[in-house]
Amino acid sequence: MMRCPNCNSKDIGKIGSHQFYCWGCFIELSVNGDKMSVYQVEEDGTLSSLDDLFFEEEIPQVHEHAN
Numbered sequence: 001m002m003r004c005p006n007c008n009s010k011d012i013g014k015i016g017s018h019q020f021y022c023w024g025c026f027i028e029l030s031v032n033g034d035k036m037s038v039y040q041v042e043e044d045g046t047l048s049s050l051d052d053l054f055f056e057e058e059i060p061q062v063h064e065h066a067n
Helices: none
Strands: 012-014 019-022 027-032 035-041 047-049
Touching: none
Parallel strands: none
Antiparallel strands: 012 019, 019 027, 027 035, 035 047
């Protein structure tokens, strides 16, 4: 069962083939394979991405070896 990454609620409704809505904190989730995107629904109905708050990009680590 899917949980909301924001409020941890299980009260998630399906609104499209890969789109979900959290009734606990009123955000929209989009799932595409292993990738999830999180959006805030604005007053005018537009979506604002919240991905930068929930998901950090992995930064490749450089390992230096002393030879």
